[in-house]
Amino acid sequence: MRCGTDIHAWKLDGEALVSVVLKGSVRQGRLILDMDIVAEDEIVAISGVNGIGKTTFLKLLAGLLPLDTGILQVNGIVLDDVDNQIFVPAHLRNVGMVFQDNVLLPFLSAIDNVAYPIMATGIRRQQARQYARDAMGQHGIIHLAEMKPIQLSGGQQQRVALVRALINRPQMVLLDEPLSALDADARREVRAWLTVQLRSLPGTKFVVTHDRVDIAELCDREIAFMQPQTQLTGNETQTTIVR
Amino acid sequence: MIARERRVGTETPKFVLVGASLALLFLSLPLVGLLKRVAWSGVFASVTSGPASEALRLSLITSLFATAIALLLGLPLAWVLARIDFHGRSLVRALVMLPMVLPPVVGGVALLGAYGKSHGLIGGLLYDVFGLQLTFSPLGVVIAETFVALPFLVMAVESGLRSIDPRFEESAATMGSGPSERFWKVTLRLLAPSLIAGVAVAWARALGEFGATITFAGNIEGRTQTTPLAVYLLLESDPEAAYALSFVLLAVCVAVLISMRGSWMGRRS
Numbered sequence: 001m002r003c004g005t006d007i008h009a010w011k012l013d014g015e016a017l018v019s020v021v022l023k024g025s026v027r028q029g030r031l032i033l034d035m036d037i038v039a040e041d042e043i044v045a046i047s048g049v050n051g052i053g054k055t056t057f058l059k060l061l062a063g064l065l066p067l068d069t070g071i072l073q074v075n076g077i078v079l080d081d082v083d084n085q086i087f088v089p090a091h092l093r094n095v096g097m098v099f100q101d102n103v104l105l106p107f108l109s110a111i112d113n114v115a116y117p118i119m120a121t122g123i124r125r126q127q128a129r130q131y132a133r134d135a136m137g138q139h140g141i142i143h144l145a146e147m148k149p150i151q152l153s154g155g156q157q158q159r160v161a162l163v164r165a166l167i168n169r170p171q172m173v174l175l176d177e178p179l180s181a182l183d184a185d186a187r188r189e190v191r192a193w194l195t196v197q198l199r200s201l202p203g204t205k206f207v208v209t210h211d212r213v214d215i216a217e218l219c220d221r222e223i224a225f226m227q228p229q230t231q232l233t234g235n236e237t238q239t240t241i242v243r
Numbered sequence: 244m245i246a247r248e249r250r251v252g253t254e255t256p257k258f259v260l261v262g263a264s265l266a267l268l269f270l271s272l273p274l275v276g277l278l279k280r281v282a283w284s285g286v287f288a289s290v291t292s293g294p295a296s297e298a299l300r301l302s303l304i305t306s307l308f309a310t311a312i313a314l315l316l317g318l319p320l321a322w323v324l325a326r327i328d329f330h331g332r333s334l335v336r337a338l339v340m341l342p343m344v345l346p347p348v349v350g351g352v353a354l355l356g357a358y359g360k361s362h363g364l365i366g367g368l369l370y371d372v373f374g375l376q377l378t379f380s381p382l383g384v385v386i387a388e389t390f391v392a393l394p395f396l397v398m399a400v401e402s403g404l405r406s407i408d409p410r411f412e413e414s415a416a417t418m419g420s421g422p423s424e425r426f427w428k429v430t431l432r433l434l435a436p437s438l439i440a441g442v443a444v445a446w447a448r449a450l451g452e453f454g455a456t457i458t459f460a461g462n463i464e465g466r467t468q469t470t471p472l473a474v475y476l477l478l479e480s481d482p483e484a485a486y487a488l489s490f491v492l493l494a495v496c497v498a499v500l501i502s503m504r505g506s507w508m509g510r511r512s
Contacts, residue, residue, distance in 0.1 A: 059413075063416070064413050090413070091424075093417075094419075099410050099413075105432075107432050116418055117418035117419050121419060168418075174417075
């Protein structure tokens with residue numbers, strides 16, 4: 001759950017294992033997604049062909065889409081339970097999400113974008129901007145602070161979006177092809193930086209990606225989304241059936 | 244003036260250029276005629292005295308009220324049309340757009356049918372219970388103007404809402420913003436250009452309203468005689484004032500067009 005004005009949520013506290021349990025299904029148009037996933041304090045790659053429901057899966061976890069059947073539990077707390085009519089909407093889950101191409105709010109400067117989630121917890125603008133400034137300094141992007149998104153390159157935008165997503169120390173990180181819109185150089189650079197950031201954060205991190213290098217360098221294991229016939233991939237035995 | 248055609252296959256035939264020139268001439272000639280007839284030295288005096296100034300004052304007040312009501316009612320309606328899936332949505336949209344194509348006089352007659360004191364659907368009730376008479380009152384002018392202006396606002400705002408990438412609001416939700424915070428801090432901000440365009444065009448429409456106003460609210464000097472009505476009547480008695488008032492309306496409309504640049508028109512040039 002979101003921690004409200006609790007500033008501790010913002011500090012490093014080296015929590016124990018956080019786990020995600022998702023057993024259920026959702027239907028979106030012609031797509032039916034059947035899931036039975038358990039994840040721990042790790043970085044999980046989500047792969048699979050386009051249109052198979054990877055983004056839908058992230059939206060379920062984020063609280064942007066409710067399950068049709070089943071249950072979602074994060075860190076011991078039920079976020080979605082169809083039978084008991086429980087649904088915690090996105091703004092009450094402490095998740096950090098980054099979409100494929102940048103969705104920084106275009107009318108805010110980089111620093112105000114980073115300050116946005118802090119202000120959403122009830123912290124005043126002045127102080128939120130100070131926190132945002134500190135975080136941007138730590139991540140080496142303080143020089144971008146006063147720029148508008150349109151003035152930033154793709155790689156810079158993505159970095160700001162990632163810092164913004166991680167600023168409240170979310171208990172779950174959801175990245176939807178965070179590097180695919182970048183050119184090769186920026187991609188290598190942001191990937192290395194992102195690996196460090198994600199490693200330093202407790203909780204489960206899901207990264208949707210097609211890139212084998214991303215999977216190898218960034219992630220602990222892979223869950224492959226596939227058509228009906230049951231398939232196993234990666235070095236652990238998680239099965240996701242998509243039909 | 245016209246750039247050399249670079250693409251074979253889609254080059255412009257001669258007769259199209261002739262037609263386009265005629266159309267442009269047809270549209271601009273009356274404007275030139277109007278500007279030529281305006282007695283420039285007397286414009287200010289004409290519009291700041293007598294019935295002309297009364298009419299301008301009334302028009303300004305009623306059209307601003309009408310625009311405010313259109314905004315207050317139109318934004319929620321546009322939201323429902325743009326974002327809620329329900330049976331009969333296209334029917335509702337057609338109903339909303341009807342006043343745009345309806346002859347304004349018919350709109351006025353319809354308003355009488357609803358709010359007329361003696362024969363209206365709820366006009367009698369309003370009068371008996373609240374002592375409210377809409378016909379032949381400034382309030383009636385506001386009602387008539389709102390009726391014709393509202394669809395323009397709804398149309399602009401609905402298309403604006405549809406063009407917003409839903410991911411901005413989705414990511415605001417994942418950043419901890421609840422529905423109402425998202426509305427004020429994200430949706431409304433992204434919607435601003437369409438909202439401004441919608442308000443501008445609705446205001447221009449309200450300001451120019453003639454048919455529904457004269458039918459529903461009448462033509463009482465100082466009470467329901469708006470600028471367009473005054474222009475029509477002054478043309479007989481005081482043409483100089485009529486042209487001066489027309490020029491004022493024209494100037495306002497040009498200003499509205501300029502304020503809409505980049506949101507409705509000229510986005511792709």
